Amino acid sequence: MKWKELEEEPCSMARTIAVIGDRWTLLILRECFLRTRRFEGFQSALGITRHLLAERLKKLVRQGILRRIPYQDSPRRHEYILTQKGLDLYPIMMAIVHWGDIHMGDERGRPLLHQHRKCGKDFDPVMVCSECGEPLSAKEVHTHPGPGARGTQAHAASKTKARSRAA
Template sequence: MKWDTLDEEPCSLSRTVAVIGDRWTLLILRECFLRVRRFEGFQSSLQITRHLLSERLKKLVRFGILRRVPYSEAPKRYEYVLTERGLDLYPIIMAMVHWGDAHMGDERGRPLLHEHRTCGKLFDPVMVCSECGEALHARQVHVHPGPGRPKAIA
């Protein structure tokens, strides 16, 4: 399996991993969801090297997750905002935050609390079945090959 063709693998997880499956990209996305938009903003809050930040932002733009929007004409300055496709990454980020809250916490408690503005309460994200609405557990799910699965693979 080679990284440069990972986004063409017949596996949706591989394809997602090809786009956001590295540490800096995930942390950059966290900042995006916390409303950070500018190069210096990402750089100072993450302490990422400018070189890598530049590369990762380009990649996220290339995959349509961020849009590079000018906010100043002279000098030319751009900021990076989440596209619809980028906003759809929210469940991934929230699932990771939730796992961290549940399994990597310390005695001080959670670093952040999340309020659902629709209902006004502090909440946890829960993953449910789109059909019956029940909470999902790994052992209740059965996997079938789909139409995009090459026959050669079991």
């Protein structure tokens, strides 16, 4: 698979990686969830070059993950706000944080604790079945082809459309 072709793959993970799969994009999203909104705030928190930050923010806006909203006219400046599509990345971000807390921590403990506003308790993110509510583990999940899988009529039609767009 070529990096630029990931968006066309009939694989939800490949398509997602095409959008958020580099380290700077993930760290920008981390900052968004920590309520950073302005270019200077991202740059200060991350130490990223202006060019690279501008490129990643444009991509996130183009993908509909962030919304660019002016907050000052002279000079014109913008804030970057998570859209619903961006907010829907929260479980992914929390899963990465949780994995890091468990496997990459040190003797000082977790760098951030997450508190549920409703109950006031610190929590660990847990993945549960949307149908029965039971916790999930990799060993308890079976996959099978869906309508967008390779070899299906839907997949064949999408490949034909992609080829005609490229031509």
